[in-house]
Amino acid sequence: MNNVITYVKPVPFMKMLFGSALIPFGLFAILFLNIIMGAIFLVLGINFVATEGSQVDITSKTYRRTQSIFGIHIGKWKPCPEFEYISVFRTHENQTARVITASATVRSEVILINMFYGNKYITFYKTTNKDDALKVAEHFKVVFNIDILDATEAEKVWL
Structure with missing residues (x-):
């Protein structure tokens, strides 16, 4: 492994x-x-x-x-650091392409895994697949012995 x-x-x-x-x-x-x-x-x-x-x-x-x-x-x-919990949440990512006189922005939905300690966090993983994100978060949960907050839907759930 x-x-x-x-x-x-x-x-x-x-x-x-x-x-x-x-x-x-x-x-x-x-x-x-x-x-x-x-x-x-x-x-x-x-x-x-x-x-x-x-x-x-x-x-x-x-x-x-x-x-x-x-x-x-x-x-x-x-x-x-001594992590307190893992947050898996859905957000949007903007990518802007600029040329001399014009620009175009593409917005896409991503799922981020953040590890929180105090009022700070570190983003460790980004994907577009919720199952993939939860699998990686579960791996982090086992490694660091902390809880997962699933905030990908409107109702937040502790796993």
Whole structure:
């Protein structure tokens, strides 16, 4: 069994494809053309394929916020605080695409898993599937020995 639970925000296919093409072009340009232009293309490509997320090591009870590039996770491990409960709730996520004179906002429904301690929280997982979210929350419940608050419906329920 894997002892690290990982959440990574997915990168859209076209963004990944474009970034994956810019990285080798940037490397080629650094080596054979113009170093400055190559570095610009390389940084743009890395920016397109990079994503953020979080990981929890259930063995050592540590967590980290991550920046991920092609499945390589970078971040500093921190000890988990003494969590009081897990909240599974439904919310909306907005993504805005801007061009010089126009912008478009796409709104989608997501389910977040937050772990609360005091009046603070850490978001550990995001999905669009309620069953998946409850399964992950149940895993956290067993690991940290805390209760789950299901706030995905109008009536909040302790599980």
